[in-house]
Amino acid sequence: MHRYKFVLYRPLQFLPVLFGISVITFILVRLIPGDPARVLLGTRATPEAIARIRAQYGLDEPMLAQYFYFLRNLADGEMGRSILYKIDVLKLIATRIEPTLTLVLCSVVLSVLIAVPVAAIAARNQGRLADQVIRIVSTFGIGFPPFWLGLMLIILFSVELAILPVSGYGNTLSGKLAHLVLPSLTVSLSLSTVLARSLRAAMVEGLKSDVATAARARGMPESIVFWRHVLPNSLVPTVNLLAVNIGWLLGGTVVVETVFALPGMGQLLVRAIFSRDYMVVQGVAMVFACATVLINFLADIVTVALDPRVKL
Amino acid sequence: MIAALLKVTDLTVVHDGDGGERTLLDAVSFDLAAGEVLGLVGESGSGKSLLCRSLVRLLPSSRLRISGGSITLSGRELTTAPEAEMLAVRGGEIGMIFQNPSSHLDPVMRIGDQITEGIRFHQRLDAKAARAAAVDILAQVGFPDPARQYDSYPHEFSGGMRQRAMIGAALSSNPRILIADEPTTALDVTIQAQILRLLMDIRARRGLSVILVTHDLGIVAQVCDRIAVMWQGRLVEIGEKRGLLAAPAHAYTRSLIASHPSLPEEDMPAKAEKLRTPGAVPVVDIEKLHVRFATGGLFRRGAVDAVNGVTLRVMPGETVGIVGESGSGKSTLARAVLGLTPVSSGTIRFDGTDIASGRAVLGMLRRQTAMVFQDPYNALNPHLTVGKMLAEVLRVQGKIETAQIPARCGELLDLVGLGRAFLDRKPRSMSGGQCQRAGIARALAVDPKLIIADECVAALDVTIQAQIVELFRELVERMSLTLIFIAHDLAIVRNLCQRVVVMHRGVIVEEGRSEEVFSRPKHAYTAALIAAVPHIDPDKPLLAPSKMATPQADGVAN
Numbered sequence: 055m056h057r058y059k060f061v062l063y064r065p066l067q068f069l070p071v072l073f074g075i076s077v078i079t080f081i082l083v084r085l086i087p088g089d090p091a092r093v094l095l096g097t098r099a100t101p102e103a104i105a106r107i108r109a110q111y112g113l114d115e116p117m118l119a120q121y122f123y124f125l126r127n128l129a130d131g132e133m134g135r136s137i138l139y140k141i142d143v144l145k146l147i148a149t150r151i152e153p154t155l156t157l158v159l160c161s162v163v164l165s166v167l168i169a170v171p172v173a174a175i176a177a178r179n180q181g182r183l184a185d186q187v188i189r190i191v192s193t194f195g196i197g198f199p200p201f202w203l204g205l206m207l208i209i210l211f212s213v214e215l216a217i218l219p220v221s222g223y224g225n226t227l228s229g230k231l232a233h234l235v236l237p238s239l240t241v242s243l244s245l246s247t248v249l250a251r252s253l254r255a256a257m258v259e260g261l262k263s264d265v266a267t268a269a270r271a272r273g274m275p276e277s278i279v280f281w282r283h284v285l286p287n288s289l290v291p292t293v294n295l296l297a298v299n300i301g302w303l304l305g306g307t308v309v310v311e312t313v314f315a316l317p318g319m320g321q322l323l324v325r326a327i328f329s330r331d332y333m334v335v336q337g338v339a340m341v342f343a344c345a346t347v348l349i350n351f352l353a354d355i356v357t358v359a360l361d362p363r364v365k366l
Numbered sequence: 367m368i369a370a371l372l373k374v375t376d377l378t379v380v381h382d383g384d385g386g387e388r389t390l391l392d393a394v395s396f397d398l399a400a401g402e403v404l405g406l407v408g409e410s411g412s413g414k415s416l417l418c419r420s421l422v423r424l425l426p427s428s429r430l431r432i433s434g435g436s437i438t439l440s441g442r443e444l445t446t447a448p449e450a451e452m453l454a455v456r457g458g459e460i461g462m463i464f465q466n467p468s469s470h471l472d473p474v475m476r477i478g479d480q481i482t483e484g485i486r487f488h489q490r491l492d493a494k495a496a497r498a499a500a501v502d503i504l505a506q507v508g509f510p511d512p513a514r515q516y517d518s519y520p521h522e523f524s525g526g527m528r529q530r531a532m533i534g535a536a537l538s539s540n541p542r543i544l545i546a547d548e549p550t551t552a553l554d555v556t557i558q559a560q561i562l563r564l565l566m567d568i569r570a571r572r573g574l575s576v577i578l579v580t581h582d583l584g585i586v587a588q589v590c591d592r593i594a595v596m597w598q599g600r601l602v603e604i605g606e607k608r609g610l611l612a613a614p615a616h617a618y619t620r621s622l623i624a625s626h627p628s629l630p631e632e633d634m635p636a637k638a639e640k641l642r643t644p645g646a647v648p649v650v651d652i653e654k655l656h657v658r659f660a661t662g663g664l665f666r667r668g669a670v671d672a673v674n675g676v677t678l679r680v681m682p683g684e685t686v687g688i689v690g691e692s693g694s695g696k697s698t699l700a701r702a703v704l705g706l707t708p709v710s711s712g713t714i715r716f717d718g719t720d721i722a723s724g725r726a727v728l729g730m731l732r733r734q735t736a737m738v739f740q741d742p743y744n745a746l747n748p749h750l751t752v753g754k755m756l757a758e759v760l761r762v763q764g765k766i767e768t769a770q771i772p773a774r775c776g777e778l779l780d781l782v783g784l785g786r787a788f789l790d791r792k793p794r795s796m797s798g799g800q801c802q803r804a805g806i807a808r809a810l811a812v813d814p815k816l817i818i819a820d821e822c823v824a825a826l827d828v829t830i831q832a833q834i835v836e837l838f839r840e841l842v843e844r845m846s847l848t849l850i851f852i853a854h855d856l857a858i859v860r861n862l863c864q865r866v867v868v869m870h871r872g873v874i875v876e877e878g879r880s881e882e883v884f885s886r887p888k889h890a891y892t893a894a895l896i897a898a899v900p901h902i903d904p905d906k907p908l909l910a911p912s913k914m915a916t917p918q919a920d921g922v923a924n
Contacts, residue, residue, distance in 0.1 A: 263469070264464065264466065264469040264470040265469070265470060265471070265472045265473075267424065267426075267464075267470065268462075268464060268470040268471070268472075268532070268535070269472070269483075270424055270456065271422065271424060271456055271457065271461070271462040271464075271536075272456065272457035272461070272462075272483070272484045272487075272535060272536070272538070272539065273453045273454060273455070273456035273457030273458055273484065273487065273488060273539060274453075274457070274483065274484075274487060275453055278483070278487070282475075282483070283472050283475070286472075286474050286475070287472070287473070287474055360474065361473070361474055362473070362474060362519040362521070363473055363474075363519070363521045
């Protein structure tokens with residue numbers, strides 16, 4: 055089991071990474087032009103009122119001092135108060151994290167469920183009709199922007215067929231899932247094409263590999279050659295690609311949550327940016343950054359599990 | 367002869383390409399008796415491997431097809447058998463092992479499971495019985511602790527053990543015929559001897575018939591009953607080994623025998639001792655050299671001494687061979703001499719100057735030394751023509767005028783026997799031998815004092831090997847080059863080099879004049895190395911009973 059030892063000590067390496075993330079998001083957020091106090095109070099606010107709000111949120115202090123407050127609050131499990139929502143950012147994020155998390159999870163599962171069989175069919179019929187059709191369809195999948203694809207899905211399934219809700223989020227589990235079908239599908243259609251392409255390329259290589267030849271020479275039928283030898287060897291590069299794409303996906307939820315009016319972190323982020331709600335932008339950015347670090351860590355664990363040669 | 371187990375008649379395989387049909391196997395006929403070992407020799411591209419693949423109808427490309435002839439296995443026709451029947455034949459009747467066990471074993475599957483797979487599929491055993499059978503097979507192919515090693519992965523084993531595992535996987539379904547395609551080419555000689563001994567032992571125990579594909583006539587002479595020679599897709603000659611080796615009928619067979627490096631050559635004028643001026647400065651002077659590589663990660667540090675205290679002096683005009691098995695440190699030594707690997711301790715002086723004394727010295731070193739690499743294809747830039755490649759080196763070296771570069775490129779190609787037509791060729795359109803000549807031309811373009819050739823003929827066919835070795839011999843003569851020639855092939859070193867250095871685990875165990883070291887080795891390791899080389903004379907047995915061969919003494923060929 056010594057190959058899994060990195061699971062214990064790798065998190066130590068996260069500390070400097072997280073520190074770097076906090077510094078960068080802190081500075082970037084403050085580089086956004088505009089004054090949050092003015093946004094909060096509207097255009098007719100008096101200079102005194104603005105100064106009072108700035109003092110209340112510590113916005114009149116130097117950047118370095120603001121950063122120390124930020125770190126001290128973080129140690130107390132707080133990320134500062136949201137200017138707009140008037141509650142702690144961490145609590146605010148906690149109310150919004152579930153839809154986003156579920157959306158990402160459903161999208162990833164759906165993408166893998168689409169990508170593996172599609173790649174398998176394409177690879178095993180390399181150059182034939184099925185492969186060509188899949189290639190053309192997947193080019194469309196990559197080509198269409200998610201917001202457009204989302205709207206088209208809404209028109210088709212919610213407006214014309216009226217079998218799925220248009221937008222929003224449910225309260226019961228089944229209601230929530232029903233609301234997540236179209237958003238997940240929107241994300242999966244582009245994500246699965248990226249995965250399927252990489253997986254197909256690895257499988258085509260695998261079918262020609264010496265490992266496959268040796269298995270055939272032992273009399274193994276093509277199905278065993280493929281599922282037992284080619285597939286496991288093709289998964290490793292795709293897992294890393296998936297991890298990179300989940301990081302990208304977190305940013306992508308901003309668009310999808312807006313299109314489907316899902317009350318998640320993406321939507322929160324968009325509103326916070328428009329209202330110069332520093333603390334929220336900072337908090338969401340940090341959560342996304344931590345999530346990306348965590349996902350790559352999970353991908354490393356999966357890679358070690360899939361490939362006995364890998365040592366981390 | 368008893369009734370043939372396998373009978374191949376006029377087997378023809380064609381390639382359907384854009385330019386029409388091309389015949390790759392041309393009416394090949396032979397038969398194989400039960401328990402017989404047939405050696406199949408020929409150079410790369412002669413169709414040996416394709417023939418083996420055709421026997422089980424596993425053609426490497428969909429553009430290849432069997433266009434005529436028949437293959438009968440105990441009276442059953444295989445060329446027209448349905449695919450389902452072929453699944454039972456592959457593995458179940460005809461097993462195969464391949465040259466490169468590292469790439470043919472599934473890296474993410476346990477060794478034992480790869481053997482169990484065949485047992486379960488062909489013999490329909492349940493998981494527990496199959497595992498027991500697999501453990502038994504692992505023991506048969508020489509795994510010392512089969513029950514535990516069952517759960518190991520291929521990368522945890524050495525090349526020799528991997529080849530044993532692959533033999534185990536082939537045996538898993540109890541085949542009657544074993545096709546071994548260059549099974550020992552990627553292995554060191556001592557390991558090669560062990561694997562050949564194992565194959566013969568298994569043949570004896572199981573009554574297997576074996577088709578052994580190899581380019582090494584020494585191996586066929588030692589282990590086979592009959593020899594078949596392939597040349598350009600045709601089986602040009604087949605016969606009992608002694609008769610065939612003594613009186614080869616085909617011209618290619620004769621050249622193959624002539625170029626086999628184990629033949630003692632009576633006339634070796636090139637090896638005449640060079641005049642050694644007393645007090646001359648050695649080209650390379652290595653003293654107590656250590657090269658240590660760190661192993662492990664952040665938490666488990668270790669170190670391996672790849673070169674462990676080597677002292678060696680190479681005089682101008684000398685040809686020194688360095689031999690040893692993989693991992694003996696010979697390549698690391700060479701890289702250290704060229705300043706390509708950091709040295710842990712000790713000194714290397716090139717022409718009297720310590721190469722560790724600054725970047726300027728390193729620059730001087732690079733202008734006076736050159737290396738020829740093992741893999742001729744990968745060592746050449748695929749995007750450059752040979753002419754551009756040579757011109758680049760000449761321009762960077764700046765030893766001659768720019769205007770003279772094209773003329774010099776032509777001269778260099780003449781020197782290595784390629785001809786000026788190759789100036790516009792790219793590596794892709796050249797054979798392995800031609801690429802290696804281009805690689806040598808590139809080394810000569812530096813106008814070096816010293817050339818280091820690292821396993822530069824290992825990837826080439828025997829007849830081509832002989833040509834390249836001859837080229838080196840000529841060049842050394844004509845240009846008073848100093849050559850360090852690294853090879854695992856003892857016979858080639860013996861033919862080319864005046865002096866030989868034997869390395870084992872980072873240490874020089876023996877050093878001396880080639881004739882002396884090879885005829886009267888002083889160190890036990892050198893003796894073992896020499897004894898493991900298969901001799902082309904069948905009456906000088908390689909597989910003579912040794913302490914390892916007690917149970918398989920009766921399995922020895924002859």
